[in-house]
Amino acid sequence: MVPRPKPKLAKAKRGVLGVSTAHAMLGIVAAVVAVYVFAQTGSSAGGNQPGEPPARCADADSNCPEWAQQGECNINRAYMHRRCALSCGICVDHTRPSASARSTTDRRFMCERDPAERPTLAPGTMGQVFREAVANFPQYAPTVHSTDPWVVTFDNLLSPAEAQRLFELGAKTLERSASVAGLDSTGNFKKAVSDVRTSANSWCLDADCSTDPLVRQVTARIASITQSDPKAFELYQVLRYHPGEYYRVHHDWVDAHTQFPFGPRVFTFFLYLSDVTEGGGTSFPELNITVMPKLGRALWWPSVLESAPDMQDGRTTHEAQPVVAGTKKAANVWIHLFDFMTPYSKGCAP
Ligand SMILES: O=C(O)CCC(=O)C(=O)O
Numbered sequence: 001m002v003p004r005p006k007p008k009l010a011k012a013k014r015g016v017l018g019v020s021t022a023h024a025m026l027g028i029v030a031a032v033v034a035v036y037v038f039a040q041t042g043s044s045a046g047g048n049q050p051g052e053p054p055a056r057c058a059d060a061d062s063n064c065p066e067w068a069q070q071g072e073c074n075i076n077r078a079y080m081h082r083r084c085a086l087s088c089g090i091c092v093d094h095t096r097p098s099a100s101a102r103s104t105t106d107r108r109f110m111c112e113r114d115p116a117e118r119p120t121l122a123p124g125t126m127g128q129v130f131r132e133a134v135a136n137f138p139q140y141a142p143t144v145h146s147t148d149p150w151v152v153t154f155d156n157l158l159s160p161a162e163a164q165r166l167f168e169l170g171a172k173t174l175e176r177s178a179s180v181a182g183l184d185s186t187g188n189f190k191k192a193v194s195d196v197r198t199s200a201n202s203w204c205l206d207a208d209c210s211t212d213p214l215v216r217q218v219t220a221r222i223a224s225i226t227q228s229d230p231k232a233f234e235l236y237q238v239l240r241y242h243p244g245e246y247y248r249v250h251h252d253w254v255d256a257h258t259q260f261p262f263g264p265r266v267f268t269f270f271l272y273l274s275d276v277t278e279g280g281g282t283s284f285p286e287l288n289i290t291v292m293p294k295l296g297r298a299l300w301w302p303s304v305l306e307s308a309p310d311m312q313d314g315r316t317t318h319e320a321q322p323v324v325a326g327t328k329k330a331a332n333v334w335i336h337l338f339d340f341m342t343p344y345s346k347g348c349a350p
């Protein structure tokens with residue numbers, strides 16, 4: 001057992017980094033924006049405290065990968081970002097060969113975000129988006145569980161047939177969910193099977209799934225509820241939990257995303273694609289809220305602050321409680337601050 005990093009800065013109780021939620025399987029080199037940000041600022045965009053020395057794009061301790069895996073990048077953020085920048089995924093070492101496959105100029109040009117692009121959320125507008133969603137979509141049976149931060153469910157977001165079909169489309173390549181802690185030196189997410197998360201998942205990746213009319217229809221529905229551009233959506237991640245399987249307390253925010261053109265995840269729009277006989281609730285320990293799975297229900301919450309949509313709201317840590325009986329089927333729909341699909345299709349996403 002590797003000891004925890006010292007000094008232990010007992011900051012906000014945060015739980016484990018949104019590790020497995022990262023796009024581990026995509027495996028595309030995406031150093032570009034990270035290189036750009038790193039080169040421009042000499043520090044990470046991932047959250048160094050004011051006055052701290054800039055992070056070097058390296059690990060200063062051989063325990064860094066393990067600490068990162070254990071969620072320390074979030075728990076001991078200042079220390080870890082300074083000493084374990086590489087493992088925490090807050091920088092990419094652009095001196096490594098695969099990251100320099102294209103010239104810096106090309107990569108910078110290809111992966112830069114258009115400065116005129118409008119973000120999914122402007123500061124101070126989140127409350128209005130949630131309030132309008134609840135008022136304007138009574139057909140989906142909304143319930144407000146919390147307003148600070150916002151947590152809302154829609155009991156009739158999907159018909160039973162839509163939910164079942166969505167699972168069939170997305171679940172073709174289910175495999176044991178992996179945890180990911182930061183980026184490796186080539187800009188790919190590092191993944192490892194871990195007991196933080198024991199479900200199986202797959203991605204709505206192939207053309208059969210991502211361009212299916214049903215997927216497009218559901219995306220359009222979620223886009224209009226959340227007032228988001230469908231381009232800001234990640235590929236759907238489809239999940240299956242058998243009895244005993246779970247996902248421990250974590251956050252869907254991934255530090256490394258802040259260095260890519262698409263920015264952080266601002267919303268999780270979670271779809272329950274089955275009923276579950278017993279267990280399998282999604283609970284928010286800091287908010288004392290637990291939502292139970294129900295076929296066709298959706299659960300929507302932010303990962304970021306209303307006042308600063310590019311900063312993490314640590315209160316929305318959550319966990320998938322173990323399934324006791326039955327099978328839980330579900331899907332994550334993550335919505336970013338900026339266009340995800342364009343940089344993703346150009347190879348500018350990890
Ligand atoms: O299964 C659940 O209830 C939540 C899953 C989750 O939080 C995730 O996959 O990030």
Ligand SMILES: [Fe+2]
Nearest residue numbers: 021251252318
């Ligand atoms: Fe999550």
